[in-house]
Amino acid sequence: MTAPTTPAPVRRHLGGNLVSGAVVLALVVLTALISLVWTPYDPIPVSPDERLLGPGGLHLLGTDLYGRDVLSLLMAGARITLLVGVSAVLVATLLGVPVGIWAGIRRGWVDAVLMRAVDVVLAFPALLLTIVFGAVWGASATTAAIALGIGAAPSFARVSRSGTLQVMAREYVLAARSANRGSWWIATRHVLPNISGLVIVQASVAFAIAVLAEAALSYLGFGTRPPTPSWGRMLQEGQSYLYDHPTLVLFPGLAIAVTVLGLNLLGDGLRDRFDPRSEARR
Amino acid sequence: AAGPAASGSAPGEVTVALSRAPASLDYTRNAGVAIPQALLYNVYEPLVKIDSEGAVVPLLASSWTVDDARTSYTFTLREGVEFADGRPLTADDVVASFDALPDWTNAVAGQLSGIVATEAVSPQVVRVELDEPDNAFLTALAGPAGTVFAAGGTDDLATRTLGTGPYTVESYDSGVSMRMVAHEGYWGGPPPMERITLDYYTDPTAQTNALMTGGADAALGVDAPQLLPQFENSPDFTVTTGSTDAEMVLSMNNAAAPFDDVRLRRAVRHAVDSDGVREVAAEGYGIPLATMVPPTDPWYEDRPDPYPYDPERARELLAEAGDPHPAISFKVPNLPQYVRVGQTVQSYLEAAGFRVDMRILEFPAVWLGEVLTGHDYQLAVIIHSEPRDIVQFSDPDYYFGYDDPAADAVLAAARSGPPGEYAAGMRDYARMISEGAAADFLYLTQWINVVSAEVSGAPENSTSESIDLTRLARG
Amino acid sequence: MTAATVDDPAGTAVRVRDLRIRSASGTLVDGLDLDIAPGERVGLIGESGSGKSLTAYALLGLLDDELRAEGDVRLPGLAGNVLDTDERTLSRTRGRVASIVFQEPMTALNPLMRVGAQVAETLLCHGTAPSRAAAARAAVELLDQVRLPDPERAARAFPHQLSGGQRQRVVIAAALANDPALLICDEPTTALDVTVQAQVLEIVAELVRARDTALLFISHDLAVVSAVADRVAVMRGGVVVEQGPVAEVFTGPQHEYTRALLAASDLDGARPEGAAAGPSPAVAAPRPHLALDGGTGDGGTGDGDTGCAVFNPVTGTEPLIRTRGLGREYPGARRGIGRRGEPVHALRDASLDVAEGQKLGIVGESGSGKSTLLRLVAGLDRPTSGTVRVGDVDIPAAGAAREDLRRLRRDVAVVFQDPMGSLDPRMQVSRIVAEPLHGVSRAEAADRSREVLAAVGLDGDALDRYPHQFSGGQRQRISIARALVTRPRILVADEPVSALDVSVRAQVLDLVAGLADEYALTLLFISHDLGVVRHVCDSVLVMASGRIVESGATGAVYADPRHRFTADLVAATPRLRFAPSTTPEESR
Amino acid sequence: MAVSLARRLGAFVLTALVASLVVFLLLSVVPGDPAQVALGVTATPEALAAQRAEMGLDRPLVAQYLSWVGGLLQGDFGVSAVTGEPIATELFTRATVTTWLVLSAMVLALAVAVPLGVLAAVRRRRADGVLLSAVSQLGIAVPAFLAGLLLITVFAVRLGWFPAGGWSRPGEGLPSLLWHLALPAVALGLVQGAVISRYVRSAVLDVMGEDFLRTARAKGLTPARALVRHGLRNAAIPVLTISGVQLGVMLVGAVVVERVFVLNGLGSMLLEKVANRDMAAVQGVVMVLVGAVLLINLVVDLLYAVIDPRLREASA
């Protein structure tokens, strides 16, 4: 638009989000990688004499209730946090999106059966799922990630289905059909790109939820085994010190927030990349 | 930053914030410490009770005699006792209650399994026969198993209480809140409060929040000591710490490798710094222990730990035993406090050379099944909160799997010997258990109360299975 | 052609000076000057993609964000330059003082709102209607004015329940609602049959007369422009190459492009040798001329199966397409729980044959079921009654088997009436055009796409762009290119050239005619332009109110329309008022 | 209409039955002996065996399932193995709390999410839009306990405006209920609002490229009004979808908020019953969840058709 209320874009924004998101995430990944070879302190051993030191001094970000260096914990915790978050989102996307698209394209009984199944999974609490999985395969970060992924899959399915329904009402789908293209083609070439915005948002939200849920689960003994540090667990452990040592919640909270922010920026960036009309909007 | 907040309770009422909620009102059927904590002494009364100093004192029985063989106890019941529905207490009620013990599904009834007969000598006198002399009998009688129920009034105990105590349960919103009202005809005179409300909080922060907003007048048995600093310097609240029967025990499976080797058990005790564990897990609250005897027990002895923190010695012991880096599995219940203990212990053990595979197990369902029932463990941690529970080291079927015939003999002699020698015998027994490194006794947990300045009479120690609210008053 | 711009700003309604519109990749409109006086009717014609629509958008400050405009644009009742005015002020002008009819009516309407409400909104948002109810009544009134049948019912319809032409009239109704001082019409009648077109143009003319409205009328239909406009401007490549009074420009075009345009507008003159000159060998048998009652003809021939008239019957050989008693009904609108209004018969009792290689034009009233018929024949919709048989594939009411549909679609290509809606906004043109190519390598697909795009007059740099970056006519050509890329046996085209300027139109029609000759293409061709149909098709089918009413050889039907509706159509066909002196006088 | 309703109902019952079987099978895998949990630390093997028999755990799985489902079909959720009380009563009171909490949180969430998401989309090139977007992104990362504790600290402890927790007692009426509900609903609603606002933003961005918005502006609507009148409805389907999903998730997912605010809803009931291995009660909770989710999604599917007439026809 040319009206002066909308000053012309200062710079081409396409990619701005993408780049900053990618940079943030790369930093997180880098931190996780560095922690494999170096952390300021060993994040595992407990030192009762150095508990709950405030930030500053020898321990830049202070120490936690076990007397472990918070900075080192954050660095090492990035690994499991990324692992669980990313694999849960992958599992959920790979399960949920195809189901949702298929249901939305086929409609009829396929839709009914799939969606009722999805409803049942949605209703089945993730906690129970994790317990069951832990019972069958043993509790670990992997089972927790898979269980969280399965737990999140229904929302991917429902969101993809609703997007698919809308896309399928468009005439270009009819055009594809008349071009003798089957459902697979329509699903991958028309539906997927047109619902990608929502799926990307869904993935970035699901990541945040998975990271927080992993904390709750591992605290109950269903997730990562202590003493392996994770941001979620740090948050959980810091909870009861909120009043007297708020930094114990603050730092892991910030770490999660920054990662989620990076992911969302990346998501928005990808979204804009995939959307040729993004520059046309006002 | 505790601000003064007006109490939300009406005059003559007091609201208490507790943590663990009873599953029902019937401790003849349901296990769990929460039911007797709420009901014993407050609603239900046994013949005797354990006072706040740990001593057995008369309750429904005004006096009793023991025969020379020490297997026959004759109790004289207090005059003028009535149940909450107005029916007077007689010896028949006692007989019916004790005769019903085998029907309990709650295993605590087993504490009185020594009773072979109960008979009503007169309406006010009842005689109890034991199979063998037992110096622990009166203590057991003061527990929930000794409760005197109204004969014929036990049909719906799960939802309706009928006891002789100073309060009766008016309503119980399961897991949420229990309201107790004064029992008008209580034999000890009118109770101090017209109504006591017990509110249950799963989240310790919520429990203390209730205090600060006037939603509760007292929090008893707070088990998140990290929340205390905000109250400690406040004029509106008093924080008290008292003794309990609850020992934090690092259990070792004495019956199986590797802890059938006493050197490894000693290595564990040398490797773990109990003070460090106490610091991390209980913010330094808690009382150091050398064996499984709390200071309120008559046979408590202030002795130094035979295996003090000495990682160097632990390493030597491991080397002696042949494997400087033994792999052990460690099963920890999935409750915050245990996880903290577990992580700290793990850290100490690894520093001494152990390789620890720590697993957090769901409590109670999975942990009990694997460790307590299945004996499928090497190292575990748990609080043993029953009074005088050290004797379990002589139970060959118990999960400790400890086998020391000499100690067993000492215990048997003490329990059935003359009462005058009971305490001394038990003292010896406790020492033997500790020296045998049957387990690592990390510390005694403390009973922590935060009460508003208006409230008095809160139980400062937890010496029995009851949270004794009979003297609790506000204003 | 001489400087016809009025330099006295007081006397002008619209004054545009040096308008430049740029995109990231180049200049799209390059220094345009334009004045329109109150009551003046200016026609804007020119090449497809020359910047006509962009100019129209710029006048109202409606350009996309990715485009930048400079220059000076003045509107009636607005103090400053439109390009420097804020949205809030502009919004008070738009729709009240100045309104616009968009080129593509299909996507211009909100799919989730009843069209009555969309018309009423124009009144409500400027407070020109006293109440909601009054606005609703006025909306029905307006819909009636633009000749929507059963306006009460139409007002309650959602856009997708209307035909292309019906939607276009809704958009026109909304633009007329507040009797604006400036009316911009961007190809307002592309989907209207000529009778309705004539009526709508009359309404517009009436408004101009009564309210002294300034009219900017964009069209590629020179006949229409000659009928509507006083003055005309010709655009090409972002600049106005010529402007002046209609009579002058059309009779004595100065610019070479204008001359070419005028030459191309006479399809018969430009008809390539051989194309549609006579019936192709396969359909050599003469078409009987049939019409329904109510016409002047002798009725249809009976059909053994259904007992109803079969139009365009094929004798001797087996017809390639055969429909019997074909009908499509839509359930009526829901009125509360469990109650529905009368069902809509979009198409009924259609029985027709199409022989292999035949080129059948379909003309008729807007909303008469033409698009519906095409969708059924292409297997994109299921009939509610009757049967369709294409080649050896049957499409019963229950829907065809999947394998059958696949075979059917291998042979049939479709050009949709709504180019924008039928192009996936997230697909680059290269992929859109290559979509029907199965089992073809990437490189070959790219080559063939480029080739076919060139054939419809789009150059290679179109390949990497997205649909929204094109003009209406360009999008239509992309749509045609997609249909032709496979060299189909049957081409089903729904108003495929409605948005094309006459020179491009000639090019595209030649392309189709060429393919028809080369590959014995069977053609089903919907158009509201009888001239186009005559140029391309050997026979014609006339539809009205969901029925086929007449069929026969094109020449015969035009010369001797037997159904009243056909007669009206032929009579209402607009003629170029001023013929260029360079070409002989229009024959018809 | 009646037919389609009957079909829906049939599908509902069928799904519930299948779900019940799945739930039963899954839960039978869960380790832990209910009898052991009921009897506790000091139980003897004999007592355990007796307890198992009493709980019916010694019967074959099929028999256990059939008797449970038989009861369920008659609307009988059975009695709790732990308290011996009918499960239905507790389910009802818990579900009441949860329903109030979750619905009010959702209302709040939408009230926050829609303006936030729309602004973030419209002003995405400007500082305030970027800020709004960042706020909503960070909101997702705020753990519910933190939101709850902060609210309590400020509004209950410092200001004393609201109770720190708990539920109104029976008979105290609506004002007391709302008073107790306020903080937890806000705690839950804010975080959910942050989540939903992301979808609003994305959906609105998708709509903003549509031609009909230009039409709306051409009619004289300001861009903002055009977006509200035409854009929002077109963006509603994904937002509705995710709201439905989040409603389902919150039914037990609100457990952290329930704990912090001492509310006894379905989430904490589930945790309790799982911890106690009170399987009949767990199955009861899960069946209620299944029912609720089916109902929510039925409503969502019906609303699709209300919002989008094109989907209406496809579903007919």
Ligand SMILES: Nc1ncnc2c1ncn2[C@@H]1O[C@H](COP(=O)(O)OP(=O)(O)OP(=O)(O)O)[C@@H](O)[C@H]1O
């Ligand atoms: N958003 C855009 N980005 C880039 N180029 C654009 C965009 N919109 C239009 N164009 C280009 O601008 C030119 C002018 O487009 P415009 O829509 O004004 O053409 P037009 O004269 O209306 O043509 P038609 O008669 O086909 O509708 C075209 O070449 C088109 O490809």
Ligand SMILES: Nc1ncnc2c1ncn2[C@@H]1O[C@H](COP(=O)(O)OP(=O)(O)OP(=O)(O)O)[C@@H](O)[C@H]1O
């Ligand atoms: N989904 C629908 N629901 C209800 N009525 C519909 C639906 N689709 C089309 N119609 C109606 O069916 C009739 C025929 O529509 P169709 O699109 O076939 O007309 P058309 O001949 O192609 O008209 P035009 O030349 O204007 O495009 C119209 O009156 C239209 O209102």
Ligand SMILES: [Mg+2]
């Ligand atoms: Mg145009």
Ligand SMILES: [Mg+2]
């Ligand atoms: Mg049409």
